[in-house]
Amino acid sequence: MNLKGQLHIHTTFSDGSLTIQEAANVYNDLRFDFIVISDHDHLLKPGYRDAIESVKSNMLVFLGIERTVHTRWGYVHVSEIEGEEEKLYIFNHPFEYGLTLKQSKECIEDVKKAHKLDAVEISHQGFYTPAFDSVTIPYPKVATDDSHALLGCGRAWIEMDCEKRKDPILRQIKKGEFKCRFVGGQ
DSSP states (O other), rough: OOOEEEEOOTTTTTSSSSHHHHHHHHHTTTTTTTEEEEEEEEEEEOOOOHHHHTTOSSEEEEEEEEEEEEEEEEEEEEEEEEEESSSEEEEOOOGGGTOHHHHHHHHHHHHHHSSOOOOEEEEEETTOOGGGGTTTTTSSEEOOBSSGGGTTSSEEEEEEOSSHHHHHHHHHHHOOOEEEEEEOOO
């Protein structure tokens, strides 16, 4: 089954402007098959898990948390995404940190010493950042929206041929068996 997925969405449970249900409705209307709600750890409001579990949608809705990880380069973000038993860890938006590719690779290695990593984003707010789509970063590269508002929804996503279940999707991402897509191409 060909699936379209979004791995990075913020809502009113941290610094986004859409509720979890509103975000799910937007991505459902854009014909997504699965989404990850990934609000910031330090801003999370009570009831987050319950709100995600109560979403009414035909899509799979994953619970994620964008973790703040402190490094010698300052703080960075790593999304932790829960399946049934699997977890996926994504180094988020390296473009945002203002580091060179060499510094970014060193930062990723620093994070890896204290935190598990499975993939790296090659997008910034849904736009392609080719500098980080480098073979010298030895992780699968994912395209995400990192949406905080309606305008940021549906700019970047991944597509994969996979059964529509959480753990198989996460395992396939870890193996790099998907394609990154952007509105207008890359």
